[in-house]
């Protein structure tokens with residue numbers, strides 16, 4: 001019964017498909033899902049209609065981009081993201097047969113079947129070109145416009161999608177770690193840290209805020225939570241650490257809990273590496289999987305280029321708090337509906 005899928009008992013190790021490690025997805029691409037011809041035919045047929053509709057990305061719904069021949073394939077991928085490992089990698093998105101603008105539009109149409117295209121930053125971008133624009137990573141900058149290695153983190157909304165248009169000449173590998181694997185390691189090795197991680201942390205808002213707004217969230221976002229009896233992880237170490245410079249006390253016990261999580265993430269056996277190729281499309285559930293990217297180097301005329309979408313899906317089994325709340329609280333479904341569950345939420349319990 002779908003309603004029972006993915007339910008867990010807090011405090012007990014998780015033993016379902018959301019628990020995995022390196023050896024479950026060796027980098028041989030045998031587990032990658034090639035996009036079937038029937039879906040490519042559907043995309044070809046649906047694209048002119050979507051183009052003619054002239055919709056903004058946030059307005060695109062599955063009815064605007066019907067994919068009738070590929071329903072079983074799409075259901076399988078949605079299952080993987082929702083109750084499987086929490087991610088899916090599709091190959092063969094037909095970027096070569098379209099202009100870049102049409103490829104992006106077809107990508108938006110396809111991903112509307114996984115959730116509504118969500119806002120990603122305060123300047124109002126819904127479709128973000130992930131490429132090296134020379135930006136660093138710090139309290140004033142998010143990492144997607146740089147080329148440095150990114151610490152493991154989750155993005156905002158229910159899931160994040162990346163479409164690879166061009167690879168870098170070197171580096172830029174995508175890395176994933178299962179949140180449930182991290183949770184089990186805490187339970188098995190350091191259960192004393194669990195209450196700290198369930199209480200959670202304040203997060204720095206970087207520059208994703210209006211002038212005069214607080215620099216960090218007044219509420220705490222749990223690292224591990226169990227909304228609707230389903231496991232959720234939200235972990236972004238830098239935005240926790242940046243709060244210390246704003247006067248937030250991070251206790252020795254809290255630092256020990258964060259260091260332990262980092263040590264579990266660092267174990268090679270927990271990391272799945274995938275080198276995205278042009279036409280690869282990765283979808284990651286932000287409440288189940290943390291992601292990272294290795295450093296990369298572009299060459300003149302050969303620059304890495306991915307296109308990122310955030311997908312907001314009220315029908316998802318997991319609808320927890322996260323990055324959307326920190327940067328764009330007015331767009332956060334969680335804060336609107338359940339913000340009062342968070343410690344320190346203004347007006348909450």
Ligand SMILES: [Fe+2]
Nearest residue numbers: 153154155291
């Ligand atoms: Fe990310």
